[in-house]
Amino acid sequence: MGLLKGRVAVVTGAGSGIGRVAAVALAKEGAAVLATDIDEAGLKETADAISAEGGTVETLPQDVTDEAVWDTVMEVAETRLGLPSILVNNAGIAIGGAIPEFSLDDWKKQMSVNVDSVFLGTRAAIRKMHEAGGSIINISSVAGLRGAAGLSAYCASKGAVRLFTKAAAVECARAGWPIRVNSVHPGIIDTPIWQKSITRLGEGMPASPTMPQGANAMDADTLGAQASPMGRPGRPEEVADLIVFLASDKSSYINGQEHVVDGAMTAGG
Numbered sequence: 001m002g003l004l005k006g007r008v009a010v011v012t013g014a015g016s017g018i019g020r021v022a023a024v025a026l027a028k029e030g031a032a033v034l035a036t037d038i039d040e041a042g043l044k045e046t047a048d049a050i051s052a053e054g055g056t057v058e059t060l061p062q063d064v065t066d067e068a069v070w071d072t073v074m075e076v077a078e079t080r081l082g083l084p085s086i087l088v089n090n091a092g093i094a095i096g097g098a099i100p101e102f103s104l105d106d107w108k109k110q111m112s113v114n115v116d117s118v119f120l121g122t123r124a125a126i127r128k129m130h131e132a133g134g135s136i137i138n139i140s141s142v143a144g145l146r147g148a149a150g151l152s153a154y155c156a157s158k159g160a161v162r163l164f165t166k167a168a169a170v171e172c173a174r175a176g177w178p179i180r181v182n183s184v185h186p187g188i189i190d191t192p193i194w195q196k197s198i199t200r201l202g203e204g205m206p207a208s209p210t211m212p213q214g215a216n217a218m219d220a221d222t223l224g225a226q227a228s229p230m231g232r233p234g235r236p237e238e239v240a241d242l243i244v245f246l247a248s249d250k251s252s253y254i255n256g257q258e259h260v261v262d263g264a265m266t267a268g269g
């Protein structure tokens with residue numbers, strides 16, 4: 001408790017899954033949190049969960065692909081809570097499907113929500129934090145480290161997040177801006193994202209360790225049991241703990257790195 005006392009954090013996609021649990025965890029450590037999402041009902045649930053534990057939270061409806069809104073987000077955080085020093089670029093979607101049938105529209109949508117958002121958020125954060133400093137945490141995926149059949153666009157988007165993160169970290173450090181930028185790469189985590197994208201995963205695809213045959217008929221429990229040597233999916237809390245660490249000064253010399261939280265999924269066969 002108190003690791004992030006006096007800090008202000010912005011968390012995108014905070015109306016569900018990893019974003020919600022991360023927002024709660026950051027608040028528990030004393031950060032005042034601006035939670036944003038397109039899902040306003042989800043945001044309210046997150047805010048209620050933080051308030052119930054005595055935390056400080058504000059909410060803001062935000063489409064992370066909207067450039068104009070990003071300019072306001074950091075201003076709103078500063079006005080309502082104080083100068084932000086933590087940004088968690090978490091909002092994301094997974095659009096599955098075989099490459100021959102994949103539409104350019106879906107490709108662009110995947111890139112817009114998962115990659116444009118991370119660029120826009122990082123840019124807004126650097127503009128706001130370059131003097132006082134901060135920590136930017138970009139949520140990638142194990143799909144940003146290796147390929148998965150049926151998830152080509154998602155893999156491409158998460159790979160882009162991984163390298164953009166490294167470039168941003170080096171650029172900030174070389175410029176003398178005291179901002180660290182790291183990426184987090186979860187394996188299969190039990191959140192609604194699987195229910196949302198599952199219907200199109202595995203369609204007509206060969207089996208792979210990341211996407212077993214018939215994945216379209218599976219939930220996160222089954223997928224996690226098959227894909228992780230630990231035999232279960234991860235819990236959002238297990239990702240949130242890493243996010244809190246990266247947000248805090250406990251990770252003050254950890255910068256530009258990829259941090260995997262996947263139950264040994266990518267560690268070997």
Ligand SMILES: NC(=O)c1ccc[n+]([C@@H]2O[C@H](COP(=O)([O-])OP(=O)(O)OC[C@H]3O[C@@H](n4cnc5c(N)ncnc54)[C@H](O)[C@@H]3O)[C@@H](O)[C@H]2O)c1
Pocket residue numbers: 012013014015016017018019036037038039042062063064065090091092093094113139140141142185186187188189190191192193194196
């Ligand atoms: N759950 C997993 O297994 C897993 C694994 C690796 C990476 N991730 C990544 O973790 C992040 C969070 O995913 P999750 O599993 O919690 O999913 P989730 O579906 O539970 O939550 C994602 C949130 O993002 C929001 N969102 C979607 N599009 C948005 C937009 N345009 N603007 C603002 N908000 C938007 C949704 O409303 C939702 O609240 C994503 O980036 C995802 O790719 C998840």
